[in-house]
Amino acid sequence: MQVCLRNVAHVRSGDKGNTACISVIAFSPELYEVVRQQLSAAQFKAFYKGVITGEVRRYDVPGLAALQFVAEGALGGGVSRSLCLDNYGKALCSAILAYPLEVPECLQNNLRGT
């Protein structure tokens, strides 16, 4: 079934200089596998359509059912230089919640908000 990331994981943003750090934490180990297979660093960067100007790295943390995305050049030059209203990029993580995912029916009970 087609769902979006918001049904599968929770997210949080952090900032360091011009680099955004976006944690994607699956609601279950099984859903972690789904996200891991369907959301690569390249797909993550593409979904942000130019907001992220630099490299995106993905760190896998299976023990926490989490993927850590580190996006360089995502904060308009850094908190103090940025012209973005949300200059810390604290709300940046919420965009990825709309990312579409295909989840097997058998994991339906792991989802939230469906």
Add this chain to the structure above:
Amino acid sequence: MLDQTDTILENGKPTSSLRESIVSAEAYLGAEPIAAALRDGAQIVMTSRVADPSLFLAPLMHEFGWDPLDHAHLGPGSAVGHLLECGAQATGGYFADPGMKDVPEPWNLAFPIAEVDENGDAVFSKVAGTGGAITTMTVKEQILYEVHDPANYVTPDVVVDFTTARIEEIATDRVRVSGVSGKPRTPTLKVSIGCAEGFIGEDMFFYAGPGALARAQLARRILEERFKIVGLKAEDIRIDFIGVNAIHGPASPMDGAEPYEVAVRVAARTLTREEAVKVGREVDGMAVSGVGMTGKRVPHQDRTREVIGVWSSLTPRDRVPWSIRMYES
């Protein structure tokens, strides 16, 4: 600092290239000097810039007699500090998402309490009767918060590996974190260098009701042309529609329903304050020469601000000596 051979992490240039614009530089010290002050009997410790987790690690080092090079204990101890350093961010603050992640009484949050054992494993809880929640979800969000590589979280004290952590909910609002590991600290300290880099001019004005977005789009066009006419010299200009694309920029879906209200926000980064002032001046004109039905605030404050850009560098530890002075009252 600038006489050293250090380089700027963001662009690889020597830090000496910042000589003309530097206004500040702070090295991030660790827990070692704080633990030494506690050992000498200090009851209150005031420090220069210290990495956030170090503030919590130092009393643990003092209590358990952990050596500053004992990375096996400093790793989990720093994880405790990282989980406490943002206050209620571990107890349901900065977490709620209605219907998806609900938090009881989010107006009455408690700071987290860590009961730490001599191995550095800890149980996190909060005062009974407070709002908020402490769950594996709140703890995971905070563990990963602003950590780049979770296997190599570099602090002045130790390199923390969170990937080995076990997080268990042992009772309601009680979460046990164990198994975090540590690797030896790096030979360098991080330095943040602040530089005067110009100014930002910023202002906004408003539309509402049928046709609001079209009026905002015409207003943006007028501003773009006006900036050409007045010869605005800007490093970067951004004109956004709050309610449409001001937060996620180009990643915002543009096929949604028309918003009822739109705020046009314009910001430009310039080298001089004189240029930055032009932003507010052109927005002033929108009230009389712009688009019909434009809402406008009377500007009560300066619409320019100075930019202190921050660069990072690493410097060898021995270049940042520390000392302790004790005061009695």
